[in-house]
Amino acid sequence: MEKKKCVCIGVSGGIAVYKALDVISALRKNDIDVRVIMTSSATEFVTPLSFQSLSQNMVITDMFSEPKAWEIQHISLAKKADLFLVVPATANIIGKVANGIADDMLSTTIMATKSKVIFAPAMNTNMYENPIVQDNIRKLSKYGYDFIEPASGRLACGDLGKGKLADVNTIVERVLKELNINEKEKDLLGKKVLISAGPTIAPIDPVRFITNRSTGKMGYAIAEEAKKRGAEVILVSGPTKLQKPSGVKVIDVKTNEEMKAEILKHFYDSDIVIKSAAVADYKAKDYSNEKIKKGNEDLNLVLTRDNDILKFLGDEKKNQILVGFAAESNNVEENAKNKLIKKNLDYIVANDITSTETGFGSDDNKVIIISKSGEKIFLDRMSKREVASNIFQTILGKR
Numbered sequence: 001m002e003k004k005k006c007v008c009i010g011v012s013g014g015i016a017v018y019k020a021l022d023v024i025s026a027l028r029k030n031d032i033d034v035r036v037i038m039t040s041s042a043t044e045f046v047t048p049l050s051f052q053s054l055s056q057n058m059v060i061t062d063m064f065s066e067p068k069a070w071e072i073q074h075i076s077l078a079k080k081a082d083l084f085l086v087v088p089a090t091a092n093i094i095g096k097v098a099n100g101i102a103d104d105m106l107s108t109t110i111m112a113t114k115s116k117v118i119f120a121p122a123m124n125t126n127m128y129e130n131p132i133v134q135d136n137i138r139k140l141s142k143y144g145y146d147f148i149e150p151a152s153g154r155l156a157c158g159d160l161g162k163g164k165l166a167d168v169n170t171i172v173e174r175v176l177k178e179l180n181i182n183e184k185e186k187d188l189l190g191k192k193v194l195i196s197a198g199p200t201i202a203p204i205d206p207v208r209f210i211t212n213r214s215t216g217k218m219g220y221a222i223a224e225e226a227k228k229r230g231a232e233v234i235l236v237s238g239p240t241k242l243q244k245p246s247g248v249k250v251i252d253v254k255t256n257e258e259m260k261a262e263i264l265k266h267f268y269d270s271d272i273v274i275k276s277a278a279v280a281d282y283k284a285k286d287y288s289n290e291k292i293k294k295g296n297e298d299l300n301l302v303l304t305r306d307n308d309i310l311k312f313l314g315d316e317k318k319n320q321i322l323v324g325f326a327a328e329s330n331n332v333e334e335n336a337k338n339k340l341i342k343k344n345l346d347y348i349v350a351n352d353i354t355s356t357e358t359g360f361g362s363d364d365n366k367v368i369i370i371s372k373s374g375e376k377i378f379l380d381r382m383s384k385r386e387v388a389s390n391i392f393q394t395i396l397g398k399r
Helices: 017-029 048-055 073-080 091-098 105-112 125-129 131-142 168-178 217-228 256-267 309-316 332-342 384-395
Strands: 006-011 033-038 083-089 116-121 151-154 160-164 192-197 232-237 249-252 272-275 282-284 303-305 321-328 347-352 364-371 376-383
Touching: 006 017, 006 073, 006 105, 017 033, 017 048, 017 083, 017 168, 033 048, 033 073, 033 105, 073 105, 083 091, 083 105, 083 168, 091 105, 091 116, 091 131, 116 131, 116 168, 125 131, 125 160, 168 217, 168 384, 192 217, 192 256, 217 232, 217 272, 217 384, 232 256, 256 309, 272 309, 309 321, 321 332, 321 384, 332 347, 332 364, 347 384, 364 384, 376 384
Parallel strands: 006 033, 006 083, 083 116, 192 232, 192 272, 232 249, 272 321, 321 347
Antiparallel strands: 151 160, 282 303, 347 364, 364 376
8 A cells, every 4th residue: 555645734824824724625635744843933823733633633732741641842853744845934933944044843854855845925014025934045045945835815814915824725726736636526627618817997088997896816716726737828818916826728818709709709709708897887978088087067077878798708609618706795595596507507606795794805705606507516615716616516417
């Protein structure tokens, strides 16, 4: 029997500690032996018992505790690990390792291991961008240590910027790739998946435009999931601040008309088309080539209907599987069903945009997937990448 891969996870103290539990859970599902070392500050956020329950191994928190077996623990773990992952990695642990400091079990074990070490940083934006921290990261990178770049967004402290722990799925995929383990079969190999994401804008004059609050996170998560499953992926994206998914062809557009034109270039030879973009339904009837000057009177802006791209695709589709999204503020399920029928969709994904936990800009979502046959799948709050996985599992009949 092939020996299980072993991943040693170092957990340092930060608000993102709880996400390390999700990483461990995913790795255990891939039959990986997980060993956990926590710093004392990490235990202030989540108890060692939680990590012990998920990893099914004793958790080490104290360098001077009596070992459960007659072995030098940091040397034993350093030798056992096929991969060493530090998640979340604070500025403190990065600085320690960069400067050769080994004063607790985590830093000592990292120093002693010859396996690949990957840091997943998570910290305040100003800390992450501090020149000292960046110098430490560059220094460690030169020594062969790897980093999973943090995401941008609203941090726990309320600041906006880079510093959020990378998505759990991104971290897990990186570990599985390093260990040469395929988390899922390539069930979309040979398929072409066309996805739209983000908002569109409707210009009023050279300065002003109409848009919406879509961030594109859901569509980008779908694109990443499709690529992971082996598909050729085309992502037509409205303006977002998101990093472009690796291995995905991204086509940037701004307006409804531009999005429609680019989608039609790829629609007819696509196998699966997922329209998650929040496309502007109306545009200014009369666009002003010059900036509209402020006057003393109210400004009346006349809007006219713009292209209904999803309905056009529903009328045109032949063998394509067409999936739409319904972002609703009331009567979510009823409105989604009506949209599915009216626009000749195979599936529709409905969500309540008024939710403070899963609304626009959130990393999570809570949705209902409705098929044209009437089947309904309710997905409680989960990451948008997990929602994307469930969408494909549904399309492929694997649920």
